[in-house]
Amino acid sequence: MIYREVRDHVVGHTCSARVVEEGGQVTELATDWLPVAIVRKPRETGDPIFEALTGVGADGPLDAKWLSEVPADQLLAGLQQLVTLYEKWIDARAEEGQVLSDPALRAQADLHVATCRAAAGRIRAGIALLGDDPQALEAFRLANRAMWLQDRWKKDRQGRRDGLIWRPFQLAFVLLTLCSASSGADPDRDVMDLLWFPTGGGKTEAYLLLTAHVIFLRRLRAAGGPEGAGVTVFMRYTLRLLTIQQFQRAAAVILACDLLRRSSNLAGAARLPAHFATDAQISIGLWVGAESVPNKLVEAIEALKRESLGDQPASNPRRLTRCPQCNGLLHWASNDAKTDLEVTCRSPGCTLAGAPLPVLTVDELIYDRLPALMIGTADKYAQLAREPKTGRLFGLGTNHAPPDLVIQDELHLISGPLGTISGLYEIAIDELCSHKGTRPKVIGSTATIRRAASQIRALYDRRAAQFPPLGLDQGNSGFAATDEADPGRLYVGVTTTGRSAKFALQAVMASLMQAAADTRIPAAQEDGYWTLVTYFNALRELGGALTLARDDVGRSIEQYARRRLQEPARALPPPVELTSRISASEINAILDRLDHPRGHADCVATVLASNMISVGVDVARLGVMVVNGQPKTIAEYIQATSRVGRAAVPGLVVAICNANKPRDRSRYESFHNWHRALYRDVEATGVTPFAERARERALHAAFVICARHLIPELRDSPSGALAVRGDLEAILDRILARARSVEQSPAETAGAEDELRTFLDLWVNRPDLTQYWDKWKNSLLTSAEEAQQQGRATGLLPRPTPNSLRSVEASTAFALRDYEM
Numbered sequence: 001m002i003y004r005e006v007r008d009h010v011v012g013h014t015c016s017a018r019v020v021e022e023g024g025q026v027t028e029l030a031t032d033w034l035p036v037a038i039v040r041k042p043r044e045t046g047d048p049i050f051e052a053l054t055g056v057g058a059d060g061p062l063d064a065k066w067l068s069e070v071p072a073d074q075l076l077a078g079l080q081q082l083v084t085l086y087e088k089w090i091d092a093r094a095e096e097g098q099v100l101s102d103p104a105l106r107a108q109a110d111l112h113v114a115t116c117r118a119a120a121g122r123i124r125a126g127i128a129l130l131g132d133d134p135q136a137l138e139a140f141r142l143a144n145r146a147m148w149l150q151d152r153w154k155k156d157r158q159g160r161r162d163g164l165i166w167r168p169f170q171l172a173f174v175l176l177t178l179c180s181a182s183s184g185a186d187p188d189r190d191v192m193d194l195l196w197f198p199t200g201g202g203k204t205e206a207y208l209l210l211t212a213h214v215i216f217l218r219r220l221r222a223a224g225g226p227e228g229a230g231v232t233v234f235m236r237y238t239l240r241l242l243t244i245q246q247f248q249r250a251a252a253v254i255l256a257c258d259l260l261r262r263s264s265n266l267a268g269a270a271r272l273p274a275h276f277a278t279d280a281q282i283s284i285g286l287w288v289g290a291e292s293v294p295n296k297l298v299e300a301i302e303a304l305k306r307e308s309l310g311d312q313p314a315s316n317p318r319r320l321t322r323c324p325q326c327n328g329l330l331h332w333a334s335n336d337a338k339t340d341l342e343v344t345c346r347s348p349g350c351t352l353a354g355a356p357l358p359v360l361t362v363d364e365l366i367y368d369r370l371p372a373l374m375i376g377t378a379d380k381y382a383q384l385a386r387e388p389k390t391g392r393l394f395g396l397g398t399n400h401a402p403p404d405l406v407i408q409d410e411l412h413l414i415s416g417p418l419g420t421i422s423g424l425y426e427i428a429i430d431e432l433c434s435h436k437g438t439r440p441k442v443i444g445s446t447a448t449i450r451r452a453a454s455q456i457r458a459l460y461d462r463r464a465a466q467f468p469p470l471g472l473d474q475g476n477s478g479f480a481a482t483d484e485a486d487p488g489r490l491y492v493g494v495t496t497t498g499r500s501a502k503f504a505l506q507a508v509m510a511s512l513m514q515a516a517a518d519t520r521i522p523a524a525q526e527d528g529y530w531t532l533v534t535y536f537n538a539l540r541e542l543g544g545a546l547t548l549a550r551d552d553v554g555r556s557i558e559q560y561a562r563r564r565l566q567e568p569a570r571a572l573p574p575p576v577e578l579t580s581r582i583s584a585s586e587i588n589a590i591l592d593r594l595d596h597p598r599g600h601a602d603c604v605a606t607v608l609a610s611n612m613i614s615v616g617v618d619v620a621r622l623g624v625m626v627v628n629g630q631p632k633t634i635a636e637y638i639q640a641t642s643r644v645g646r647a648a649v650p651g652l653v654v655a656i657c658n659a660n661k662p663r664d665r666s667r668y669e670s671f672h673n674w675h676r677a678l679y680r681d682v683e684a685t686g687v688t689p690f691a692e693r694a695r696e697r698a699l700h701a702a703f704v705i706c707a708r709h710l711i712p713e714l715r716d717s718p719s720g721a722l723a724v725r726g727d728l729e730a731i732l733d734r735i736l737a738r739a740r741s742v743e744q745s746p747a748e749t750a751g752a753e754d755e756l757r758t759f760l761d762l763w764v765n766r767p768d769l770t771q772y773w774d775k776w777k778n779s780l781l782t783s784a785e786e787a788q789q790q791g792r793a794t795g796l797l798p799r800p801t802p803n804s805l806r807s808v809e810a811s812t813a814f815a816l817r818d819y820e821m
């Protein structure tokens with residue numbers, strides 16, 4: 001439907017081919033050696049219809065400060081205006097749909113319009129909640145206030161006066177999810193709302209606003225009672241690098257929330273209840289692996305001590321180094337009794353200075369203090385089987401309520417083996433979150449996904465709703481609309497026909513690099529094409545290219561310089577590498593270097609990158625990329641290439657297609673056409689948590705997690721299983737019910753039942769088991785790596801269990817030594 005304007009009329013053979021259309025008629029077929037295509041970027045402000053909201057200066061319903069200060073009737077009227085404009089946009093689409101000539105398309109258009117109207121209805125319901133429920137209104141005001149405040153801190157330092165203006169999609173998404181995030185009884189509680197917006201765009205701010213709302217609402221409702229505290233929101237990422245970046249961003253919001261909690265003079269129109277002053281702090285926690293942050297307090301203190309002596313420990317608790325308000329260096333130190341780590345700002349005049357900040361990065365402190373917002377990597381959840389205190393994160397063994405909201409960022413990365421194993425752990429997470437009878441609300445975001453519904457059913461056992469829903473054209477969904485004024489990103493295809501792949505690569509690299517030195521490039525743009533990003537879809541090829549980028553590229557640059565009317569050849573410093581082969585701290589150093597502009601002594605000339613660059617790398621000055629060989633998936637191609645041309649200059653992507661590789665060749669031959677509907681060809685991702693291989697690895701782990709955390713007798717030792725067999729059977733039945741709900745295949749459910757019952761029998765008949773996790777025969781589980789080394793069979797106890805969701809495939813360590821041919 002949305003791609004109906006894009007038809008495939010022609011495909012090249014060895015060359016590339018395209019059609020020329022005029023007024024919907026094909027007037028010409030043409031072949032190309034250098035096919036080009038422009039992919040336009042969406043406007044984050046959406047359809048021009050929403051300009052009516054911003055036309056009145058800074059005030060208005062998109063202004064976070066305004067939302068936190070105006071009386072209720074004005075606030076509600078402002079928000080109504082937003083949804084009314086959206087409904088106008090839908091009405092126009094409905095009319096457009098009526099005049100389509102093809103009846104099948106007309107029916108499809110009706111369906112899209114109906115889905116849009118349902119979304120508009122949910123946004124209206126969110127606004128009605130603010131009108132009817134004074135606590136929801138106060139929480140919404142405070143959340144906007146906190147977002148505005150932390151934005152103000154940053155902009156004050158930059159000398160900017162502009163306020164925090166929401167994009168229509170951000171505010172609409174929060175209103176759409178407001179009812180189901182606020183109430184366990186809402187009919188949409190079971191819907192996973194998926195924020196679909198191309199890379200960048202501001203998804204994080206939208207869910208931070210919702211996070212702040214949920215945290216404040218829970219505390220207002222608890223009226224000072226203990227259920228208001230505890231972990232309220234889980235925010236999850238897949239990659240460690242991104243997790244730490246997002247932690248720093250979210251910390252500013254949480255510190256602003258906590259400052260508001262105790263400062264009625266800052267709170268705008270909201271009136272703070274008296275109990276806020278004595279409530280638990282609103283805190284943030286970072287839950288990641290021991291290779292980034294020590295899990296134990298003594299180790300954390302030791303790391304800080306080593307650092308103070310000039311060492312640079314790779315695992316370091318100091319993951320927030322600067323104060324979000326004043327940007328002064330934060331002071332990290334243990335208290336005198338060595339029972340706590342205190343993070344303090346000591347800048348005179350800073351409103352956050354003085355008392356320790358509610359920032360927790362060490363596991364021991366996290367389990368003890370229970371941050372309101374927990375940011376962690378998805379793989380860390382494997383620890384639920386090992387560590388008894390992790391139950392506290394779900395309110396178990398405390399008098400706090402369980403978490404209300406789970407946010408899964410970059411859902412498309414939870415696919416393949418990682419997604420499949422995650423799906424099993426999600427069973428346990430859902431069970432632990434729901435121990436008081438209410439499931440948590442789950443929201444997520446993605447930039448590229450197809451058939452999200454089946455993935456979300458398999459992972460979370462929930463219905464899926466995409467926001468914004470599709471309109472009638474790929475370029476406009478109301479809240480996201482193609483920006484016709486923006487030049488977009490230019491894609492050029494180069495074939496290796498007639499030359500070797502290596503020759504083509506070095507020639508293209510050299511040509512682009514020397515061309516960037518052209519004196520005719522306007523000064524404002526000369527930095528934008530200076531640093532060349534070369535993307536490789538295999539590490540193997542990247543290794544060979546390191547030498548190529550030093551020697552061959554240098555030679556070719558000199559040749560081209562001579563041919564280009566005696567231009568001076570550009571100097572070529574050594575390339576840098578951005579791949580999983582280098583350490584996290586080196587990656588951070590490279591990311592910092594990439595910000596250095598042309599002329600800076602440390603400016604990067606060329607960076608050779610693997611798919612690591614595709615997620616979370618956001619360097620505004622990068623403008624040009626060579627894609628060496630087509631990535632396996634279109635989703636990866638979109639993610640990788642959207643790293644260039646993000647801000648400073650329009651992006652240029654040169655794709656080198658190897659004529660001897662079928663995938664490269666077919667994409668080259670139809671280059672022009674598939675770029676016109678790039679998102680149409682995104683592949684569906686598969687997640688099969690109940691498949692045999694996955695069950696064998698981790699199904700029992702999900703079962704053990706539920707058992708030890710939900711049955712108090714089993715919390716510390718697996719020995720008393722026989723006495724609580726009935727409770728164990730009940731958990732087993734719930735897991736099987738979920739298997740039936742998410743799986744298409746009855747054979748898989750039957751297999752799951754067999755395996756779980758066998759495991760349960762083994763367990764209850766072993767009263768001698770005293771440990772949950774160890775390598776000895778008196779333990780129930782053991783690490784999968786260790787079991788493999790010992791050649792232990794999977795059918796016996798202790799049962800091999802993943803230590804992390806990251807290493808989902810067994811691997812072999814080997815070292816490759818350089819040698820001369």
Ligand SMILES: [Zn+2]
Nearest residue numbers: 323326345350
């Ligand atoms: Zn400060």
